Structure formats: C-alpha cells, structure tokens
Amino acid sequence: xxxDTRHHTDLPTAGADTGSDDHASRETHLLARLLSDTFTVxxxxxxxxxxxxxxxxxxxxxxxxxxxAHMLRERYGTSEDRTTAEAIAGWGNDSLxxxxxxxxxxxxxxxxxxxxxxxxxxxxxxxxxxxxEITDIGRWCRKEIDGRILLDVRVDPEAAGGxxxxxxxxxxDFSLRYFLQKDRxxxxxxxxxxxxxxxx
Amino acid sequence: xxxxxxxxxxxxxxxxxxxxxxxxxxxxxxNASRVRKLAYPAYEFALKRAxxxxxxxxxxxxESARQLLAKAESDSIALASSRASEEDASVQTFKKDVHVxxxxxxxxxxxxxxxxxxxxxxxxxAVAAQIQAYGEETKQQMDTTRENLEKELAKRIDEQVxxxxxxxxxxxxxYMHARKDAIxxxxxxxxxxxxxxxxxxxxxxxxxxxxxxxxxxxAKASHAF
Numbered sequence: 001x002x003x004d005t006r007h008h009t010d011l012p013t014a015g016a017d018t019g020s021d022d023h024a025s026r027e028t029h030l031l032a033r034l035l036s037d038t039f040t041v042x043x044x045x046x047x048x049x050x051x052x053x054x055x056x057x058x059x060x061x062x063x064x065x066x067x068x069a070h071m072l073r074e075r076y077g078t079s080e081d082r083t084t085a086e087a088i089a090g091w092g093n094d095s096l097x098x099x100x101x102x103x104x105x106x107x108x109x110x111x112x113x114x115x116x117x118x119x120x121x122x123x124x125x126x127x128x129x130x131x132x133e134i135t136d137i138g139r140w141c142r143k144e145i146d147g148r149i150l151l152d153v154r155v156d157p158e159a160a161g162g163x164x165x166x167x168x169x170x171x172x173d174f175s176l177r178y179f180l181q182k183d184r185x186x187x188x189x190x191x192x193x194x195x196x197x198x199x200x
Numbered sequence: 201x202x203x204x205x206x207x208x209x210x211x212x213x214x215x216x217x218x219x220x221x222x223x224x225x226x227x228x229x230x231n232a233s234r235v236r237k238l239a240y241p242a243y244e245f246a247l248k249r250a251x252x253x254x255x256x257x258x259x260x261x262x263e264s265a266r267q268l269l270a271k272a273e274s275d276s277i278a279l280a281s282s283r284a285s286e287e288d289a290s291v292q293t294f295k296k297d298v299h300v301x302x303x304x305x306x307x308x309x310x311x312x313x314x315x316x317x318x319x320x321x322x323x324x325x326a327v328a329a330q331i332q333a334y335g336e337e338t339k340q341q342m343d344t345t346r347e348n349l350e351k352e353l354a355k356r357i358d359e360q361v362x363x364x365x366x367x368x369x370x371x372x373x374x375y376m377h378a379r380k381d382a383i384x385x386x387x388x389x390x391x392x393x394x395x396x397x398x399x400x401x402x403x404x405x406x407x408x409x410x411x412x413x414x415x416x417x418x419a420k421a422s423h424a425f
Contacts, residue, residue, distance in 0.1 A: 126408055137412065137413060159412075160396035161396065180392060181388075
C-alpha cells in the first residue's frame with residue numbers, strides 16, 4: 001500500500017481573492033491539516049464539530065482578528081473538548097485566521113462528507129490506549145496501509161495478546177488465538193506432556 | 201222449349217221401360233210356377249230311380265268290401281301264424297347269436313383287461329424306475345446346490361461382517377480423531393482464556409500496546425491488507 005506523507009498543512013491566507021476553486025482548495029488544505037495530527041474517526045469528527053462551533057462564534061462576535069488560539073483555549077479550556085481545542089490551537093493563529101471570514105458551516109459539511117469517504121479500519125484492542133499509543137499506531141497504519149486511513153478504535157477483551165481488525169468488511173483475528181494456532185505444534189507438544197499416555 | 205219437350209219424352213220413355221220391365225218380371229214368375237208344376241213329378245221319379253240305383257251300387261260295394269275283408273282276414277291270420285313261427289325261430293336264433301356274441305365279448309374283454317393290466321404294470325414299473333432315477337438325480341442336484349448355497353452364504357456373511365467391522369472401525373477412528381480435535385480445541389480455548397486473563401492482569405499497558413502493534417505487523421506480513 002502506498003504511504004502518502006505529503007500533507008499540505010499550510011492553509012491559504014485569509015483575505016486573499018479566493019474563487020470557487022480556491023474554496024475547494026481551502027477545504028482540501030484543511031482536511032490535510034486535520035489528517036496531519038488526527039488518526040481516529042472520533043477525534044476527526046470532534047475537531048470538525050469544534051471548528052464549526054468556534055468559528056461560528058468568531059463570526060458572530062466579529063473577532064476574526066483577535067488571538068484565535070487564545071480564544072480557543074479560553075472557550076473550551078475547562079470542558080471535555082479541552083484536548084481537542086489544545087490540538088487545534090497548536091496550529092497557530094495564522095492557520096486559524098485563514099478559516100475565519102469564510103462561511104464555516106458549508107466547509108465543515110463538505111469536510112464531513114469527505115471524511116466519511118476516507119478509508120477506515122476498525123481496530124479492536126484489549127484495553128484503552130493512550131493518545132500517544134494511538135498516534136503511534138495511526139502513523140504506522142498511514143505508512144503501511146493507506147496514507148489517509150482513519151482508525152475506529154474499540155475495546156474488546158477478546159483481542160488480548162494482539163488485536164482484531166476489520167478491513168474491507170473482512171474481520172481478521174490476530175489476537176492470542178492466532179499466535180497459539182500459529183505455533184500449534186509446539187502448543188500440542190506442550191499439552192501432550194500433561195496428558196496420560198494412550199495404551200498401546 | 202225444345203229442351204223441355206225432350207225431357208218429357210225421356211220421362212215417357214223411362215216410364216214405359218219401367219212398366220215393360222215390371223210386366224216381364226211378372227210374366228217370368230208366372231211361367232216359372234207353371235214349369236214347376238209340370239216338372240215336379242218328373243223330378244220325383246228321377247229322384248226315386250236315382251235312389252234305387254244308389255242303393256244297389258251301395259249294396260254291391262258292401263258285398264265287395266265284405267269279401268275283401270274276409271279274404272284279408274284269412275290272409276292275415278295265415279301270415280300272422282307264419283310270422284309267429286318265424287319270429288320264434290328268429291328269437292331263438294337271435295338269443296343264440298347274442299349268447300355267442302356275449303361270450304365272445306366276454307372273452308375279448310377279459311383278454312383286453314388282462315392285456316391292459318399287464319401294460320399298466322409294465323408302465324408303472326417303468327415310471328417308477330424313471331421317477332426313482334429322476335429322484336436320485338434331483339437329490340444329487342439339490343445336495344450340490346445346497347452345498348454351493350451354504351458356501352456362498354458363508355462367504356457373503358464373512359464379507360459383510362468384515363465390511364461392517366471395517367466400517368465400524370473407520371467410524372471409531374473418525375470419532376476418535378474428532379473427539380481429539382474437539383478436546384484439543386477445548387484445551388486451546390481454556391488455555392487462551394487463561395492466558396488472556398493473565399495478559400490483562402499481569403502485563404503492563406505499554407506491553408499490550410506493543411502487542412497490538414506486533415499483531416498489525418504480523419497482519420501486514422500475512423498480506424491481510
């Protein structure tokens with residue numbers, strides 16, 4: 001699978017003379033910016049929701065020239081979206097101002113459709129992974145499977161010792177069961193040592 | 201007028217004719233009675249003469265008949281007596297011939313009976329001999345067939361028993377393998393379940409995350425993607 005590591009993270013500058021083609025280009029750039037540090041479906045839609053909510057507020061308060069990163073941290077700093085807001089604030093004011101001044105709702109609606117069309121892998125893991133671990137797995141999947149892949153991470157104790165995943169509507173079991181089956185001969189030999197010998 | 205005159209003429213003529221006719225009829229009756237008066241005595245005389253003649257002829261005929269009857273009677277009596285004697289002789293001859301015939305038939309019948317008995321005895325003897333010979337042959341064939349059937353039956357029984365035994369043995373081996381596989385699978389499940397509990401309980405989260413990564417790499421190596 002080819003790995004696409006080229007992400008256009010620089011959003012067009014706000015105030016430039018943008019036509020309909022540039023509007024599509026901004027959406028493409030925004031999607032690339034999101035994909036650069038978002039690896040799960042849940043995080044992706046959380047960020048899209050937060051972006052829409054934040055920039056509707058910016059548009060309503062006509063504060064597109066303010067310190068948007070600071071506003072973002074202040075607005076969502078004490079809520080459950082704090083982590084998401086911090087991640088978006090890390091883009092910098094330049095990137096955030098590029099989104100201000102334009103109708104954000106249409107942009108987000110279009111992006112949601114594009115995100116739904118991205119390749120996804122449903123990954124069953126035995127426990128809740130940390131963000132760093134998810135990021136590590138996400139980067140590996142982007143490199144080895146598909147450059148725009150998103151993870152749908154779910155917890156399933158049956159995946160102990162490895163994982164299960166659904167790819168292209170096919171469930172693959174690479175949990176402990178798979179590895180025991182893979183080394184079945186050694187396993188049978190081990191079990192046989194504890195079974196009574198058959199009478200000849 | 202002339203038409204009426206002609207009709208009157210015709211009427212006068214018809215009346216005249218009618219009167220003439222009536223007159224003729226009356227005249228006829230008168231003549232007939234006169235003739236009858238004259239002819240009646242002659243008729244009686246002729247009738248009497250005829251009657252006498254008829255009686256004479258009749259008497260002659262009777263006499264002839266009597267003569268004929270007497271002659272016939274005498275002839276028949278003579279014939280009857282001669283016939284009776286002839287009949288007696290015939291009866292005697294007939295009886296004699298019948299006795300001879302009966303004797304001949306009796307002898308012939310006895311001879312035929314004797315011959316028939318002899319022939320029947322000979323035939324019965326021959327049939328009995330044939331039956332006995334046939335029976336001997338049939339008995340031998342039946343014995344041979346019985347022996348063959350017994351051998352064939354024993355062979356089939358042996359084959360069926362061997363086949364059933366082989367089938368039972370194969371089924372038993374198949375069952376053993378199936379049970380072994382089921383037991384192995386059950387053992388695998390038990391061990392897997394135990395190891396899952398151990399992994400979840402004793403392994404650090406970072407190690408489990410590494411196992412997830414390793415599993416994905418194994419999937420990549422197995423061409424799951």
